[in-house]
């Protein structure tokens with residue numbers, strides 16, 4: 440583990456003598472001035488950003504990411520990002536990027552690792568996912584993706600569970616220079632069968648695989664120096 444360690448997981452885990460020091464108003468002031476990133480850095484929490492390639496309400500891929508949120512290893516958190524506001528890529532505007540794109544890039548940069556959940560559209564990733572990936576790779580030389588560890592999974596209503604889309608996505612991650620988890624491969628086929636009416640992923644084996652995927656992703660992210668995970 441190369442990341443700096445704060446000796447306690449959180450203020451709640453600190454012994455009473457430390458809390459007395461924190462009770463001092465100067466210390467409280469200093470603590471209050473910490474940004475989210477400072478706290479994440481000192482508390483050594485791995486931030487995973489979950490990106491879903493479907494805008495559909497009730498998306499199985501979105502539901503798979505919700506399941507993954509329940510399965511992250513201790514010391515990591517999985518936050519989801521919305522892509523609804525990302526416009527269609529236009530190279531004429533990339534030097535003055537739309538606010539939604541800047542925010543998307545910021546979310547990628549602050550994360551230690553990325554988890555993609557991709558549907559399969561005509562044997563590939565969805566246009567909106569590719570569009571978002573393209574935006575965040577620009578302008579040339581300022582990609583938000585470079586060096587960011589990634590993992591993927593996918594759900595489709597077909598028999599191959601997004602396998603072809605995931606292999607296209609792997610190809611894209613090569614050019615983006617993202618170290619990618621190889622195994623397990625999670626292809627949720629006939630997706631409608633595996634979620635209950637409340638949208639909960641019910642299949643125990645798939646849940647186990649998602650847990651293993653996240654553990655592998657966190658292993659890669661936590662063995663990299665902090666600067667490398669967050670490089671622009």
Ligand SMILES: Cc1cc2nc3c(=O)[nH]c(=O)nc-3n(C[C@H](O)[C@H](O)[C@H](O)COP(=O)(O)O)c2cc1C
Nearest residue numbers: 493495498499500501558559560561562595596597
């Ligand atoms: C434009 C389009 C193309 C599709 N192509 C495929 C396909 O190639 N293979 C497949 O298994 N499912 C395909 N599907 C079905 C999707 O797997 C299904 O709609 C799935 O629910 C999409 O993921 P989501 O639930 O996260 O929105 C396609 C759906 C759409 C809308």
